[in-house]
Amino acid sequence: MSVIHLALALVANCAWGFNFIAGKIGTLTFQPLFFTSIRFFFLLLIMLPWLRPAPGHMKPLLKVAFLLGVIHFSMMFIGLNAGGNIASVAITTQLYVPFSAILAAIFLKESFSAIRVVAIFIAFIGILVIGFDPIVFSHLDAVLWVMGAAFAMAVATIMMRQFPNMGVFKLQAWIAAIAAPSLLLLSLIFESGQLQTLADLEIIQLWSPLYSAIGASVLGHGIVYYLLGRYPVSIVTPLLLLAPVLASIFGIWWFGDEIGWKLIVGGTITLLGILLVSVNVDRLMSRLKTRI
Template sequence: MNIVHFLLALLANFVWGFNFIAGKAGAEQFQPLLFTALRFFFLLLVMLPWLRPAPGYMWPLLRVAILLGVGHFSMMFIGLNAGGNIASVAITTQLYVPFSAILAAIFLGEKISAIRVVAILIALCGVMVIGFDPVVFNHLDAIFWVMGAAFMMAVATIMMRQFPNLGVFKLQAWIALVATPSLLLLSLIFESGHGQVLASARWMDFWTPLYSAIGASVVGHGIVYYLLGRYSVSIVTPLMLLAPVLASVFGVLFFQDQIGWKLIVGGVLTLIGVLLVSVHPELWKKWLRRWIATSGDNR
């Protein structure tokens, strides 16, 4: 990977990491469901030029839009708003990677290597350790919401195999179209005081849903889609593991989050597990053979 593409990967990590700050601040300001609806409203305005039919793929596309737009994002922002700290939420969202591997094995018949089985167990153990951190333990509902969000994303990831060449911006456009009215309806049902919330909001308060839409969806996903067109998934995906680390740092800087040793240990275990799942088994075998050969030469 050349230096320009590496810097783009760093930018994607930065905007995704800071999205947790915007999400937590926005969910507190507007309420989680209303914030998510505003986020997708802004995204829809930007993505309108890409809102075109996808012949032959409309039904699976609409199902993915519901899972990601309504399910995943609403649960993630509810989790952010539920309390605890940003680090635990940002790290737990990474469970979508092992969840995806499990679902691919069940529904697509993909084989899970021994390394990936161990990796999935490591990632899940890491989240369990995070849950025993005193700060997180008092807000376990946040972890369960975020685990649900990760599972929703994993299901949507498997379903997106049906239209691999749709294009990230067209997908974002349809997600925004489906999510905006759906989330607004859910907000009207489960949340209250919308008039007061919107009336008391200043123009500058709308930076949070605007950033989440433009920064995370347009810039972040756009960069990753660009990189995936030039490098393999096993190269790009591990680079994105910096995002939850940056989110943890931002949580300390902007929300004075407390990072205990259990959260650090659990976070490291989870990210190691996700890394092991992300890299193709054949690459691990190749690296292992190279390491053995190098060790033999050194003797």
């Protein structure tokens, strides 16, 4: 990978890592569902030129849009709002990788090597270690919300593999179109005080949902889509594991998060397991054997 493309991967990681900061601030300002709805209204305005029908694939597209926009993002931001620190949430979101591998083996009949089984086991062991960190333990509901978000994303990932690739911006447009009104309705049902929040709002406070829409969805996903068009998934995906690390650093810098040793050890174990799931370890091992 060229230096320029490595720099782009770093930008994507920073964009996604800082999205956890914007999300935390935004959910505290607006409430989780209302914040997520505003985020998607901004994204919809940006993505309107790509909001075009996908003949023959609208039904699965709408299902994926609902899973990602309404289920995944609402659960993630609810968990982020409830979490005691950024690191535990950011690391737990990465569980979508082993969840996707498990679902692919079950529903797509993909090969499931012993190495991948061990890697998935390692990833979940790391989450268990994280759960025993005192700060995380007092906010276990946050971890459960984020695990649910990761599972929803894994289901959507499997569904997306069953219809043609229609481009990241078109997908983002439909996610925003479904999520924005749906989440606003859910916010009106389960939350309160939205009108008062808007009445007291200072324009500068809109930076958090605006950043989340542009920084994470447009910039972050746009860069990753660009890189995936030029390099194999097994090369690009491991580079993205820097995002939760950067999110943890941003959390310490912005909120003064305390990072205990259990969180460090558990996070390292989880990210190691996810790295092993992401890369084609079997092919790498076979190459090493042939060279030896």
